[in-house]
Amino acid sequence: MKTWIISADAGRARVFAETDANSPLQEIDDLVDPAARERISDQLTDRLSPLAAGNSSHATGGSLPSSNYEPQQTQEERNAQTFARDICALLLKAKNENRFDRLALVAEPSFLGELRNQLDPQLKSLVSYEINKDYVHSNSQQLRDQIRAHQAKG
Numbered sequence: 486m487k488t489w490i491i492s493a494d495a496g497r498a499r500v501f502a503e504t505d506a507n508s509p510l511q512e513i514d515d516l517v518d519p520a521a522r523e524r525i526s527d528q529l530t531d532r533l534s535p536l537a538a539g540n541s542s543h544a545t546g547g548s549l550p551s552s553n554y555e556p557q558q559t560q561e562e563r564n565a566q567t568f569a570r571d572i573c574a575l576l577l578k579a580k581n582e583n584r585f586d587r588l589a590l591v592a593e594p595s596f597l598g599e600l601r602n603q604l605d606p607q608l609k610s611l612v613s614y615e616i617n618k619d620y621v622h623s624n625s626q627q628l629r630d631q632i633r634a635h636q637a638k639g
Contacts, residue, residue: 488613489513489585491572492628493600494593494621495565496521498572501625502585510625516575518568569599577605588612591632593619 490501490510496518501510558566579585588608590600594617604612616635620628 486586487584488587488589489576489579490589490591490628490632491576491600492591492621492623493572493596494619495561495568495596495599497621498568499621500575501628503589510629512625514575516572518564518571520564521568565596565599566603569596569603572600573603573605573608576608580608580611586611589614589616589632591616591618591620591628593617593621 488503490503492499492501498514498516499512500514500516502513503510576588588611590597590612592600592615597615597617601609601615614636616632618631618635620631623631
């Protein structure tokens with residue numbers, strides 16, 4: 486059985502393949518979210534703020550949003566959600582091509598939650614384990630060691 490191990494955070498996801506517990510992990514893909522590399526201020530500079538004239542309600546008689554206004558979802562959260570959706574689309578495509586049999590998720594805790602939310606039901610049933618740690622910068626041997634240590638803890 487081939488297991489794909491996804492090691493990810495909100496800006497990078499690495500895909501490793503494991504054919505057996507004794508062979509080295511093979512890195513299949515290294516995905517980087519370009520939005521994570523940009524500063525949030527750079528992403529937002531061309532957008533109108535809630536206080537901009539085009540978004541104001543001067544002519545309607547309504548009130549302006551206060552300066553304490555915060556969106557329900559931050560730009561970082563939207564970026565993470567989009568990146569998780571892209572990762573899950575790649576996984577679903579690979580599953581439909583029979584490239585793996587099982588799946589393991591090793592991700593930074595908040596991003597792990599986002600991956601769970603975006604996983605297709607077909608993929609959810611293939612998840613053999615999850616680890617809520619950020620090992621995305623670890624090499625394949627370090628990742629394997631961390632997985633073994635986590636599994637030994639129970």
